[in-house]
Amino acid sequence: MAGTLMRVAVVGAGWAGCAAGVEALRAGHAVTLYEMAAQVGGRARRVEVEGFPLDNGQHILIGAYRETLRLMRAVGARTTLDLLRLPLQLGFPDGTGLFVPRGPAPLALVQGLWAARHWTPPDRLRLIAAALGWALRGWRCPAHLTVAQLTAALPGPVRCGLIDPLCVAALNTPPAEASAAVFLRVLRDALWGGPGASDLLLPRVDLSRLFPERAVTWMRELGAEVRLLHRVHEIRQGPAHWELDGGERFDAVVLATPAWEAARLARQANPAWAAQAARLTYEPIVTVYLRGDGVRLPAPLLALRGEPAQFVFDHGQLDGPQGLLAFVVSGARSWADRGIDAVTEAARRQAEAELARFLRPPLRAVRTLVEKRATFRCTPALERPGARIAENLWAAGDYIAGPYPATLEGAVRSGVEAARALAGGR
Structure with missing residues (x-):
């Protein structure tokens, strides 16, 4: 089927799945996108905080994210307005x-x-x-x-x-x-x-709007079918096709789900690949949102020296609510184990110790979000699963073998590469 147009199922509408769907459509393939949630974006998506659209975890991009920026522009994102660029x-x-x-x-x-x-x-x-x-x-x-x-x-x-x-x-x-x-x-x-x-690129809009929602709108306009609230339970290989849940047939499938879900779906097609994907371990990220009247930091992003947070973002300088601060705790396994109340109180104490000159205490807790499996643990000589699972069955996600850790750019690149591999039918 090399070089021919195909009917493609993309399972998962996070950043990798949206990238795969956009790139497959650009190549002329017919795309059906499946997403088990009601919202697109995966682990980089919008949540409501005090009625304002923020994110389930604070993300930044950098100027080197060339594939991400390219696809964002392709689907109509206003990268010069939606991202604050800083040296x-x-x-x-x-x-x-x-x-x-x-x-x-x-x-x-x-x-x-x-x-x-x-x-x-x-x-x-x-x-x-x-x-x-x-x-x-x-x-x-x-x-x-x-x-x-x-x-x-x-x-x-x-x-x-x-x-x-x-x-x-x-x-x-x-x-x-x-x-x-x-x-x-x-x-x-x-x-x-x-x-x-x-350059640092700090989002001025929520992560769902930044790329995934625009990508889905763009795909629908080009004829793609998008099925939200639709979990794929099983994929089976036929003589010259892949069958989803005992029903629809596709020439090719891209599994753009988290690694543990891809391992479940790929178990029959390639047990060794599934076992490798299932062996990955994960590290949490905690985001603590605190708010105070009249708070304005000297920059939209500051590094911190204490614990638990390594960085704080001032959303009042990123087109968000004035006085809303996001404290980001990366490598947060020990803090996540202590519980939401403990990490929230620790972040509040850290804020009042390190940011005292900018605050009018007391800061109040707004919301604390724990992404327990935010990224795979990027340890030395880690063996990550490859993109190819079987003939015309591909995986995409920030965990796929490659040069990058679990970043938005890694997810997008994996989706683009999986879509481009479809044309070869390998």
Whole structure:
């Protein structure tokens, strides 16, 4: 069936499934999109917080997310309006931190590192030397190394003030357990990826609206069938087709569900693939929303030094409610185990300790969201399942084998690649 147009089922309407559906339609295939929930977006979707559309977890994009930005524009997203673009910055409430100016990647990075006056000159020189060494080695390292091992020779203030926050933000895995090889790949694409690659892109609209809802509208306009509140229970392989739930037949299927759901659906088609997908382990992310009258932080995004949160977002500067702050706890396994009340109170105490000069206490808790399986744990030498399950049966998701951790860009790229593979019928 190579090179022919096909009838394709995409199971799952998260970012990977929407990307697969859009790309398959662009290639001329007939697409039916299935989603078990009433809402699209998967683990990056809208929730209501005090009647305002926010998100189930705070996400950011970076300029290096080229496939995500390309597809967003293809379906009508207004990327220059819907995303606040800022040069790379990791600023703390006291005004210290890393601020990378615009300009050619190597020079701008060195300028930003050297201007970080809260580190001593020797500390800055050691960090610059380490970064240049990583670049000279092609941003590669032995697969068994953790981020903590890779950066063990760096000064403690550099690790605590830069490496550790970047690691948990990018990989959602503590540095002592996170893959150094994947971390270096993220740094390479962000810091060495050309003009604008390291820019932070902060959503000004909720995540469902940012891409998935626009993608579904676009797909429907091109004739795709979208079936919400429809869980696929079983897929079976026929002589030259795939059959869903003992009924409809498709030439090809893309499983764009979470890994555990894809493992269940693929068990008959490829038991080994399903077993590998089922072996993945996960790390939570907790988002604590707090609100205070008259609160305005010095920037829309700040890094934090204490616990439990590593970052705080000021939604009043992102077209959201004034005074609403989102505290993000990545690598949150221990905090999730303590319960919502404990992590909420800890975040409130942290806010009043680190942000005291910007607050008019007391802050009040609005809502705390725990995504228990937010991302897979990105550990060294992790074996992730490949995209191909069987002939004309593909998987897409942020967990699929590839160079990236569990990010929106990884999900979108996997969806695009699965859709492009359909034309080959491999």
